[in-house]
Amino acid sequence: MKPRGNKLDIVRLPGKNRAGDRIPRHGLIGKRLKSGQGGPQLFSLDLLLDAVVIGVLLGCFYGAVSLGLSVSFGLLDVPHVAHPAFLVLASYAVYFLNEQYAVDPLVAGFLITPVFFLFGLAAYRLYYETFEKRGSDAGVRGIAFFFGVAFIIEVLIILQFGVDQRSVTADYIGKAWRLGDIRIPYRLLVAFAVATALTVLLTLYLSRTFMGRAIRAVAQDQEALRLMGTNPVKIKQRAFGIATAVLGVAGALLIIVAPVDPTLDRAYIGRTFCVVVMAGLGSMGGTLVAAIILGVAESIVLTMFGASWAPAISFAMLLGILAVRPQGLFGRRS
């Protein structure tokens, strides 16, 4: 975003000066509205069914982008506000691989996963040394820290790739599958399939494997684990690494579903935290259900009231849940 050439612009800090830009994020429902039939006044059953189907698919995708946060914030209590920023960073890494070496976005997502895993290990180490170890006031400074990290990532992306939207190319992007009256874009189906598989895998990992059980144990009672002779910090670090690694694939899904821009993470703060809080911290199955609820709600509101209300939906749900039932729908804490 370039200054408009007068000094008044100095006060307007950069970020997003383009109100219209962040609205039609998923464009899928918006297009239908434009095509004439329906619209806010005439709300038909067809349109509702359409919105629900798209909403469920979208919801599974929201589940996948929230999985990492479900581990890092839900299980480990790290106030990871930079989670969506890492997500967007992953998208840009996928974009880079796709653009430069024509790697399929999904493959690219899996390629960057190990890098993100190592990145997560390092990030947790830093967080632990500077905040958890010191104890008092870790919360306030932890949140500020992750916000700072999110801002740094945002600006680095802008400096490298500019503020424009970026998208990837692949065979399944741009085509759609007709099911009766409903038109489902393939890219949403791909995202849906991968997202569901990812959720199932992570759930199995956490409930069946030794390491997964250790992670859940450390979330419940760290001291008990220490008494049993394990190092809870190591386990937490591993868990944080996994939570960050999942973001590699989730970032690929993000850029498959819709084009990304550097400040997209701000919209996903609401979506991911809404899902994780609604799910009840740390519940993997709950994450998927909560994400589907969010997806359907978003899709229906978009169809009925239009895209300009989109940014508020997830945040409004989040606020409502926090005010009414802070332990979430499937909460482990009361």
Added chain:
Amino acid sequence: MKRNSIAFWIGAAGFLAAVFVMTQVVANQYPFFAGYVIMQFIALAVAWSILGGYAGYVNFGTSAFYGVGVYASVFLVNAFGAPLPLQILTAAAIGALMGFALGLLTLRMQGIFFSIATIALTIIIETTITNWRYVGGAAGIQIQRPAVTAPFDYYVQMLFFVQALLVVLAVAISRYIQNSWIGRGLQALRDDELAAECTGVPTMGLKLLACVISGALMCAVGAPAAMYLQYADPASAFNLNYSVSTLAMSLIGGTAHWSGPIIGAILLGTTQQLLAVTISSEVNVLVLGLMLVLFVVGAPEGIIGLIRKLRGSRKEGEV
């Protein structure tokens, strides 16, 4: 304490007098533009730290209050052509109500839940304004400045002086709170909410009070901005950058003393002004993020903490 008070008020009067003389003597308009922004951030940071610093509730809703302040005056100018003092007073009243509502809704939440809830509030209000056509909607709205009154030559000079008044007001309130039982109560609940409640500190009431005062001040600071920019649009009025800048300034300065946010805001605000002019606004945000991370990791007590540490070690050396 008494002596301190006299010194403080003399300092404040001196500051206002200097600002006034500056508006009369300096002809170049640019210092007023830059100074206005820095003073705006001082007032915001001081207001933020009443809730965020003393009580330890990390409010990310600074931009919500600021933006509501901006749009309160947009509405008043649009509907009634209201003068500046009325805009500011109305904005403060709305801010107080908003703070009260926010407090009732969220103060039972702690830590990150409170912070996330304040972000949520910001986005919801922003979306509502975006969809409200009367105040310009997503496209924004142009505002005409009225003619400037007596001692000032330009409207910006007057805004500069008004903002200086707001700074003094905010600092005086913050200082009063810190030195009174309110501040001690807030600090007690910051350290351990349960213990404070058990020893008879009315935690809920104090938090609400802090929320109301902080909200009223932030909204009041936002009110003149519509006139300053002559233009308002939701995406910039409610920009998350305001929230993070304010928070960063308070943390960098140090939240243990009322002067911390002032120091932080002057330091970071001036740096940002220089960077925005000399390099680019992106680098400006990068510096904001880097300084926030560096201070949170390296100097958790902020500059005030660093100074205290330095003094402490020097004294030890002398003994």
